[in-house]
Amino acid sequence: MVLNYIWIAFFLIAFVVALMRLVFLGDTQVFPEIINSTFSSSKTAFEISLGLTGVLSLWLGIMRIGEQGGVIALFSRLLGPLFSKLFPDIPKGHPVTGSIFMNLAANMLGLDNAATPLGLKAMEGLQELNPKKDTASNPMIMFLVLNTSGLTLIPISIMVYRAQLGAAQPTDIFVPILLATFFSTLAGIVAVSIYQRINLFNRTILFFLGGMSLLVAGIIYFFNTLSRNQIDIYSTTFANVFLFLIIIGFIVAGIRKKINVYDSFVEGAKEGFNTAVRIIPYLV
Structure with a gap:
């Protein structure tokens, strides 16, 4: 309902402001510019969706292989102890935990193109579990924050x-980004946990946070x-090898499992295409 009011307000406020500019400032171009911008925004929304179509089709196709091959279920079981604490409303062993893990793993490796479709897949799964379809559930909020x-x-x-843009030292941002995203994630977990009354002093959560802290410290060390050149080579090689190993592992x-x-893959890719089409109205 809130989005309904916001969406209506966009048009009403724009009309009032444009009318004032026309009447009091004599700006005769304001309404043509507004109309042109609506067409331009619609075109941009479609182009964004079109750009996502291939990536969504690829990764949701790979995810479907993982689901039918049992890999996603395996991730769900392995992450069950932790996710049952951070996402208490998700049933134990539910496949959506595997999708959440895949999204977070892609984000950790800085693989944005892979993270986007995996995140959409995870959010779709969370929406299926959501008892109030017009309101974000606690698991959806926690996942969105992470x-x-x-x-x-x-x-x-x-x-x-x-x-590509000619930075003298492209790897300069490695440590700052690692520290910034680590503390932002930590702050997000703490804030949402307090709001959702999740016990942060649970041994599983403390073990996870402690392990992540040691991992971050180890990576920085x-x-x-x-050297800066070695950082570039190591990070690029590791991230892409890891990503390709995931694909090979799923296959x-x-x-x-003796599946086709x-x-x-084609079945999942079709779902990716449909997802790309479904998000167009929200982008517009």
């Missing part, structure tokens, strides 16, 4: 962009021993 805070262990995408799991891997 996704937005974006703990990034290896900011490969940003380093690539910096290199390791990369501080490398091998599908073969072991290609048909599973």
Whole structure:
């Protein structure tokens, strides 16, 4: 309902302001500019969706192989002890925990193109569990905070962009991004846990937070021993090898389960295409 009022307000406020500019300032171009901007925004929304279509189709196709191959269920079981504390409303062993893990893993590796479709897949799964379809559930809020805070262990995408734009040292942002995203994620977990009354002093959560702290410290220590060129090479190689290993692992799991891997991929890819189409109205 709130979004309904916000959406209506966009148009009413724009009309009132434009009318005042026309009447009091004699700005005869204001209404043509507004109308042109609506067409431009609609075109941009479609272009964004079109750009996501291929990525969504690829990764949701891979995810479908993982689901039918049992990998997502395995992730769900492994993450059950932790996620049952951070996401108490998600049933134990539910496949959506695997999707959440895949999204967070892609974010940690700075693989934005992979993280986006995986995040949409996870949010769709959470919406299916949501008893109030017009209100964000507690698991959706926690996931959104974790996704937005974006703990990034290896900011490969940003380093690539910096290199393409001619930065003298593309890897300069490695440690600052690692520290910033670690503390933003920690702050997000604490804030949401307090609001949702999640016990942060549970041994599982403390073990997780302590383990993540040690991992971050270890990564900083390791990369501080490398030259800037080595940081670029190591981070790029590791992130992409890890991502490709996930794809290979899903395919091998599908073969072991004796499923038709290609048909599973196509089935998931179709879902990715449909997802890209469904988000167009919200982007507009």
